[in-house]
Amino acid sequence: MPAKPDLAAVPVSATATAVALTGVRHEYRSGGRRILALDGIDLRLAAGESLAVVGPSGCGKSTLLRMIAGFLRPSHGEIRVGGIPVTRPGPDRGVVFQQPRLFPWLSVHGNVAYGLREAGVPRRARSERVEQLLDLVGLGDVGALRPYELSGGMQQRAAIARALAPDPAILLLDEPFAALDALTRERLQEELRAIWLRTGKTLVLVTHSVDEAALLGSRIIVLSPRPGTVVLDEQSALPRVGQARDVPEFAALRSRILQAVRTPGS
Numbered sequence: 001m002p003a004k005p006d007l008a009a010v011p012v013s014a015t016a017t018a019v020a021l022t023g024v025r026h027e028y029r030s031g032g033r034r035i036l037a038l039d040g041i042d043l044r045l046a047a048g049e050s051l052a053v054v055g056p057s058g059c060g061k062s063t064l065l066r067m068i069a070g071f072l073r074p075s076h077g078e079i080r081v082g083g084i085p086v087t088r089p090g091p092d093r094g095v096v097f098q099q100p101r102l103f104p105w106l107s108v109h110g111n112v113a114y115g116l117r118e119a120g121v122p123r124r125a126r127s128e129r130v131e132q133l134l135d136l137v138g139l140g141d142v143g144a145l146r147p148y149e150l151s152g153g154m155q156q157r158a159a160i161a162r163a164l165a166p167d168p169a170i171l172l173l174d175e176p177f178a179a180l181d182a183l184t185r186e187r188l189q190e191e192l193r194a195i196w197l198r199t200g201k202t203l204v205l206v207t208h209s210v211d212e213a214a215l216l217g218s219r220i221i222v223l224s225p226r227p228g229t230v231v232l233d234e235q236s237a238l239p240r241v242g243q244a245r246d247v248p249e250f251a252a253l254r255s256r257i258l259q260a261v262r263t264p265g266s
């Protein structure tokens with residue numbers, strides 16, 4: 001049997017990149033209307049934290065994530081990543097969307113390698129890195145397949161591997177498992193948790209699911225209905241390894257999150 005690559009060898013970012021949002025407010029202007037999506041967001045995220053962002057529909061979760069990604073500039077306030085103001089997307093921030101958005105004309109391997117090729121990483125190093133990442137996300141055997149030959153869960157794993165390829169310090173995930181069936185979703189949640197523990201990445205995860213937030217957040221924030229403001233900001237005391245869902249703290253944390261979602265301003 002061929003030796004499995006040492007997954008611990010997947011490089012962990014050396015820089016202690018953190019995210020800082022100061023006085024962030026965002027207002028959309030659409031058809032003469034102004035929509036205040038987020039207001040008064042002050043947040044400092046330490047490197048290696050996993051921040052779950054929960055809140056009712058339309059409270060500005062995706063807006064927050066898009067601003068950290070650099071797709072959108074805040075109307076007021078400032079966002080810094082690793083101390084540097086965010087003005088555009090960059091290789092220090094990998095993004096995973098609800099839909100995998102894989103390139104259908106490329107193999108799974110080709111999809112994961114794409115950004116590395118664009119960045120001029122030599123073929124051999126590229127290939128080694130892609131193999132490691134495919135193993136990390138459990139797709140070691142299907143690199144040669146095309147996205148349409150994969151299940152939805154496998155496609156989302158490939159999207160996660162693609163986002164991790166440039167070794168971003170921060171992984172931003174916007175409802176990454178919302179389109180998957182319940183069983184696949186649960187499995188991928190466990191896998192993402194393992195990937196986070198293994199790689200030490202800073203994660204920002206937007207989710208509607210209170211369970212998902214409780215399971216995956218080392219820190220959880222709840223936003224109020226629009227304009228989104230932070231109404232709960234809690235560090236999780238759940239064990240990082242083992243079956244986090246089975247410990248009593250899980251149910252307690254879950255119910256505090258749920259209460260904050262239901263009674264904004266509390």
Ligand SMILES: Nc1ncnc2c1ncn2[C@@H]1O[C@H](COP(=O)(O)OP(=O)(O)OP(=O)(O)O)[C@@H](O)[C@H]1O
Pocket residue numbers: 028029030035036037055056057058059060061062063064208226
């Ligand atoms: N491009 C846009 N132009 C105008 N308004 C927008 C735009 N994008 C979002 N909005 C509005 O801003 C508010 C926040 O949207 P956002 O998508 O950030 O919320 P969300 O919490 O992620 O919602 P959901 O949970 O339903 O995905 C909503 O009222 C939405 O209608």
